[in-house]
Amino acid sequence: MYNFRMDRPIYIQIMELVKRRIVRGEYAGSLPTVRELALELEVNPNTVARAYRELEREGIIRARVGSGSFVNEEKVEELKKELVKEAFEEFLLSLKELGLEKEKIKEILEGLYD
Amino acid sequence: MIEAIELTKIYPGVEALSDVTLEIKKGSFVGLVGPNGSGKSTFLKLLMGMLRPTSGTVTIDYRKPGWKTRKFTAYVPEIDTLYSWMRVEECIGWYSSYFNDWNKKKAEMLQSVLGIKRFRKVGELSRGFRARLRLFLALSRDAKVFLLDEPLSGIDPASRERIEEAIVKSLEGNETVIFSTHIVKEVEKLFDSVIFLKEGAVFLHRDADELRAEYGKGIEEIFREVYNE
Numbered sequence: 001m002y003n004f005r006m007d008r009p010i011y012i013q014i015m016e017l018v019k020r021r022i023v024r025g026e027y028a029g030s031l032p033t034v035r036e037l038a039l040e041l042e043v044n045p046n047t048v049a050r051a052y053r054e055l056e057r058e059g060i061i062r063a064r065v066g067s068g069s070f071v072n073e074e075k076v077e078e079l080k081k082e083l084v085k086e087a088f089e090e091f092l093l094s095l096k097e098l099g100l101e102k103e104k105i106k107e108i109l110e111g112l113y114d
Numbered sequence: 115m116i117e118a119i120e121l122t123k124i125y126p127g128v129e130a131l132s133d134v135t136l137e138i139k140k141g142s143f144v145g146l147v148g149p150n151g152s153g154k155s156t157f158l159k160l161l162m163g164m165l166r167p168t169s170g171t172v173t174i175d176y177r178k179p180g181w182k183t184r185k186f187t188a189y190v191p192e193i194d195t196l197y198s199w200m201r202v203e204e205c206i207g208w209y210s211s212y213f214n215d216w217n218k219k220k221a222e223m224l225q226s227v228l229g230i231k232r233f234r235k236v237g238e239l240s241r242g243f244r245a246r247l248r249l250f251l252a253l254s255r256d257a258k259v260f261l262l263d264e265p266l267s268g269i270d271p272a273s274r275e276r277i278e279e280a281i282v283k284s285l286e287g288n289e290t291v292i293f294s295t296h297i298v299k300e301v302e303k304l305f306d307s308v309i310f311l312k313e314g315a316v317f318l319h320r321d322a323d324e325l326r327a328e329y330g331k332g333i334e335e336i337f338r339e340v341y342n343e
Contacts, residue, residue, distance in 0.1 A: 039282060042279070
């Protein structure tokens with residue numbers, strides 16, 4: 001069972017989850033079937049199917065008739081960069097909300113590395 | 115596919131359903147929501163052919179509800195309809211011989227998920243376990259259409275969880291499910307689309323994720339706003 005937020009489309013949250021798992025290498029090779037993932041997440045199979053369709057449209061996964069879906073390995077690096085960038089953007093935004101300027105953030109980060 | 119056109123049902127002095135026009139696609143899981151008295155049970159009974167429309171039409175796969183459509187429609191009534199003197203096993207025997215689409219393998223899986231005890235008498239079961247049994251008998255069929263009338267109403271939290279799990283595990287994705295409820299919390303993640311009934315009329319019929327995207331809220335919260343709860 002997975003805790004979804006109810007105030008955002010569930011299929012988008014499933015897409016995000018699958019992307020994170022792809023980047024972590026959990027789905028190297030093939031993805032779980034729609035039904036398997038629906039059972040794991042305790043959602044409607046139609047919602048998982050919708051998430052897969054969208055991921056296919058984004059070119060991140062590929063469906064092969066009769067043999068399930070596969071990760072498009074050519075896209076994994078790009079996807080990883082994108083997710084890392086998103087994580088940093090979110091992190092920077094929360095620091096900006098605390099009123100920190102670019103120079104100050106740099107200073108703190110460098111301090112943490114030393 | 116389920117289609118209703120200007121469907122109206124009037125009981126003496128009460129208009130239970132008024133001018134309902136809607137279409138439910140094959141394979142979708144629809145939440146039929148609204149407070150008590152909004153027409154949910156009436157709509158399901160019309161789909162079962164247990165009630166006749168006062169005016170308008172309703173069809174399942176282009177057929178009027180009747181014995182032919184009931185062969186592929188599994189219905190869970192809101193009220194207890196099983197004989198209290200029957201043993202659970204006898205209920206199962208009766209259902210499995212009556213419906214050709216009884217799936218023994220699925221029944222075994224559901225029996226363990228729902229904790230169905232075969233040798234108990236129906237009358238000895240608690241309310242929660244009688245609700246589990248009603249659902250078990252319906253979900254064990256490979257029906258094309260499932261009509262579930264308030265399966266969570268008055269049910270203890272443990273039974274609720276089991277019932278939700280049983281539904282998820284029995285879904286293949288190609289069956290049409292109409293799930294009527296006035297409790298939206300937690301089950302809303304199962305809905306593909308939601309029909310809000312208000313005083314017998316369709317207030318809103320939309321894709322569940324589209325509603326979330328548009329309102330930035332869950333179905334439960336939208337429900338509360340629609341019905342001023």
